[in-house]
Amino acid sequence: MxxxxxxxxxxxxxxxxxxxxxxxxxxxxxxxxxxxxxxxxxxxxxxxxxxxxxxxxxxxxxxxxxxxxxxxxxLWDYEKFLLPVKKGERIFYRRNDGLQNQYVLHVQDSDARPRILLDPNGWSEDGATALSTYHPSLDGSLVAYQVQEGGSDWMTIRIVDASSGNVLEDKIDWVKFSGVSWAKDGSGFYYSRYPEPEEGEAFQSLNLDQAVYFHKTGDAPEHDRLIYARPEHPEHGFSASVSSDGKTLVVTVWKGTDSRYEVVLIDLQHFAAEPLEIVSGFKHDYSYIATAAGRHFFFTDENAPKGKLVATRVTDPGAAWEEILPESAHVLSGVNVVGGRVFAHYMEDVKSAVRMFALDGSPLGAVTLPGVGSAGGFGGEPDDTETFFSFESFNQPPTTYRLDIATGEQSIFREAKAPFDPQDFDVRQVFYxxxxxxxxxxxxxxxxxxxxxxxxxxxxxxxxxxxxxxxxxxxxxxxxxxxxxxxxxxxxxxxxxxxxxxxxxxxxxxxxxxxxxxxxxxxxxxxxxxxxxxxxxxxxxxxxxxxxxxxxxxxxxxxxxxxxxxxxxxxxxxxxxxxxxxxxxxxxxxxxxxxxxxxxxxxxxxxxxxxxxxxxxxxxxxxxxxxxxxxxxxxxxxxxxxxxxxxxxxxxxxxxxxxxxxxxxxxxxxxxxxxxxxxxxxxxxxxxxxxx
Structure with missing residues (x-):
């Protein structure tokens, strides 16, 4: 040609x-x-x-x-949904009616009709101001959310009242590469931020000196309490998660994009206690999953390049690691502890398989997926009774399912219906x-x-x-x-x-x-x-x-x-x-x-x-x-x-x-x-x- x-x-x-x-x-x-x-x-x-x-x-x-x-x-003009998050009796999810520039955050009180909580489509004339992530408090009463301006990695954290829809005056700038983790009592949350860059340097200068702070709802950000930092190591970054029982702050320390971490535990009941480093040396991936049955659960690749699940006792953290799910022939790409069960997401030649286990690692069977493709989700708390997951493939738009953990019963929560017939397309996998x-x-x-x-x-x-x-x-x-x-x-x-x-x-x-x-x-x-x-x-x-x-x-x-x-x-x-x-x-x-x-x-x-x-x-x-x-x-x-x-x-x-x-x-x-x-x-x- x-x-x-x-x-x-x-x-x-x-x-x-x-x-x-x-x-x-x-x-x-x-x-x-x-x-x-x-x-x-x-x-x-x-x-x-x-x-x-x-x-x-x-x-x-x-x-x-x-x-x-x-x-x-x-083709783009069809109703779309993203995975929901359930906190307390409220379910939060994002929806796009078809051609909206940004997804709209909805909240559903128990089985009541959903209502709009945040609509970023009115935040800027050109539609380039986005709702990046959102994080409901444990009871679902407040939602901390991150605002992204013009596609930048810099975020601003705001808070909205889930009942009234009123946005509080709280406003935290210069947040980047950070989640939000609420305190168990809902009084505030933990997050990480960088110092304010020099004028004209926000989009070019190196990101250094990140630190973990606690923000009490209603306070000005300058009053936020410094929780953890390493000024002698300005290149270190931090991800902070409140443990499922609310008693410990799990700080994951990182230096780069490779999944090699140090892990520090901070006792939230005794602030005078020294932070306890339970993983040192940036040698392996140790990713916190949840706390249940008196144990902190972590994913790790130490002596397991395809991944495994381990646990350490809350009363003696880091002293000994118990193997819960040993390495298998397939990659363990995700783990959740929800409803007293472990949901293990495996990749089998790049296709999803999800299996359930008891907290001691005993097998409880597989989650039935609707086809060959990619599953995601299975989030929630260790005492939740249900969870949500999504499934999609090249010729199948994402559908969200609700899973009753005790019975295993599945039901469609939200389904996208794109204007095409999946049967019109062939998909195959080859190895070359x-x-x-x-x-x-x-x-x-x-x-x-x-x-x-x-x-x-x-x-x-x-x-x-x-x-x-x-x-x-x-x-x-x-x-x-x-x-x-x-x-x-x-x-x-x-x-x-x-x-x-x-x-x-x-x-x-x-x-x-x-x-x-x-x-x-x-x-x-x-x-x-x-x-x-x-x-x-x-x-x-x-x-x-x-x-x-x-x-x-x-x-x-x-x-x-x-x-x-x-x-x-x-x-x-x-x-x-x-x-x-x-x-x-x-x-x-x-x-x-x-x-x-x-x-x-x-x-x-x-x-x-x-x-x-x-x-x-x-x-x-x-x-x-x-x-x-x-x-x-x-x-x-x-x-x-x-x-x-x-x-x-x-x-x-x-x-x-x-x-x-x-x-x-x-x-x-x-x-x-x-x-x-x-x-x-x-x-x-x-x-x-x-x-x-």
Whole structure:
């Protein structure tokens, strides 16, 4: 298939004489100036405006773009629900009536009719102010919730009265990477926050000196009591959870994204008591689950790379660990203790299985799931009588179920009914060999009866990092790609958590090349099997997956027709200089260490754009308020692409305003962005869009 040519004239991007020395290697960084905050630097803002003008002018020329947007809007317009939370006699859940920019929080008193508690759709004119998380008190009378502005990771905590709907005056700023855990008596809650950043540095500076505080309802935040901090270790972060019996504050201490923690217990009945450290050394995952029957339950991977459940006695914590659920052949991906039972969520070749156990580990049978896909939920307190869970798959939107724990009876609590027939689509799982022979699972989905005799336009997606497991999930956007005649493929490459700690370790640090090899092998498999061809294969990934797309395009530009790297980590020598980037050294390594530097420099997308190669069409996407992966990564990478001699196909960047890393993005912005992306890759894979 002949690829469409581009006659684009890219904006002029000035260069600077910036060179850094790393272990005897001189590394040029001519676009360093693009790292500046677009809100603070006029030159960067002007560059963003010029790039967007070029990109959107090109996108307007693509056939079918309007029809794609219209169909996306139709598909999106159905009632949706998120998992409920039950506290006391109240059930809280989020609902979207179809095209609302943000989900609305509802509350249901026992079996009464639901009512709206918080509607963030009126919080800003552009719909970009979001309700991030919410946390009801144990009796359900108050709800602490986090407000997210323009997609930023910074949160503001507010409190709403669940009976009256009145929002209290309490307002806590500079909260990031923190939950909320209410005191047993409901007088207030524990949370973590950072110091207020210097002026102009909120979206760029490193996140340091987090500490745990207690907020008493009605108090000003400056009166919040400092509970736990480590000023001698400004890089440490903290997650605080009140134990199920209300007597202990469990503080999980972390340094980065790798699940290796220290655990500190604080006696809430005797504040004079010294904090007790029961897990030390940042060697293993010890994640608090619940307190029941006189024991604290924890998930751990110590001597169990696929995970196990252990417990320690409340009266003698940390002295001895009792094994409740030993490691099994499948990954233990989640554990809940609810209604006197353990609900253990296993991944069996990336598909959900949920089993029940007594608190001593005795088996009590499996939870019946409605098919092959992904289950989630099973939250609640150890003395609850019911729990809720959801189930979804590629061709099945999420349905929420209510489970009576004593009888095992299930009933549908809320059901999404998307405007399509699940029976119209085929989904299968295959296993293909990577470069080193490792078998990698991949899901392949498309319309039934799709003609594959000449190969079909195919979108290949993966993530491959931070022990994140990418499981079968429903997506309106992927559904539309398949509806138009495309194939969707999801590769569960190494670096994720699909097969436990060993799978993750095989794709991080000095083993990161395995991730790229796995993804390249996925593309080669799809071509070898006749599912697609090189000129019909597009790839997509976001964040760490954006790095993946950028790296594999540099390594195998001949293999792909189009690439969509989103909010990617593109400069692997400076990622740890901004906001949360320092946490990622667990997965990527430290550029200040020679072995890590040489590994990072070898695959860094920004540094390895290869002149003289014919690159696929690329549209980079990012957002001006992304303070997780700062947009300078994508800015510099796009500038490098546009200045290189890499062929005639377009190499564009689409920069969203008032949006961040992805969370909280309003529906209308999501639809616009996906219409642009699908029109772009359709034009470069030969897919005939509707209404062309």
């Amino acid at each position: 002949k690829q469409p040519k581009s006659e684009l004239t890219y904006p002029e991007t000035r260069t600077v004489d910036q060179t850094d020395e790393f272990f005897g290697v001189s590394v040029a960084d001519p676009y360093r100036w693009l790292e500046a905050d677009v809100r603070e630097d006029k030159a960067v803002a002007d560059w963003v405006a010029a790039e967007n003008e070029t990109t959107f002018a090109y996108l307007k020329t693509l056939p079918g773009r309007g029809a794609i947007k219209a169909r996306l809007k139709t 060999p990577s470069k080193d022979g490792t078998k990698i699972p991949m899901f392949i989905a498309h319309k039934k009866g799709l003609d594959l005799s000449q190969g079909a336009p195919t979108l290949l997606y993966a993530y491959g990092g931070f022990s994140v497991s990418v499981t079968p999930a429903f997506s309106v956007t992927r559904l539309q790609w398949m509806e138009m005649g495309g194939v969707f493929a999801l590769a569960n490459i190494r670096g994720g958590g699909e097969y436990g700690k060993e799978w993750h370790d095989a794709g991080r640090l000095l083993h990161k090349q395995n991730v790229f090899d796995d993804f390249i092998a996925a593309g080669e498999y799809l071509i070898a099997e006749g599912i697609t061809t090189k000129d019909k294969l597009a790839i997509q990934g976001g964040s760490n997956g954006g790095l993946l797309v950028g790296a594999v395009i540099n390594q195998r530009p001949d293999l792909f027709a189009a690439g969509l790297p989103a909010v990617g980590v593109m400069d692997m020598l400076r990622f740890n200089q901004f906001t949360a980037g320092r946490f990622w050294v667990d997965d990527y390594g430290d550029p200040a260490k020679e072995a890590d530097f040489r590994n990072l420099y070898a695959y860094s997308p920004y540094h390895n754009v290869r002149d003289g190669e014919d690159y696929p069409a690329i549209m980079v996407t990012t957002a001006d308020t992304d303070d997780r992966v700062v947009p300078g990564h994508s800015f510099k990478y796009a500038a490098a692409l546009q200045s290189a001699d890499i062929g005639d196909r377009p190499h564009l960047i689409r920069i969203e305003t008032r949006a961040g890393h992805g969370a909280g993005k309003p529906t209308d912005k999501i639809i616009e962005e996906y219409a642009d992306m699908w029109a772009f890759i359709a034009a470069h894979t030969g897919l005939e869009p509707p209404g062309k």
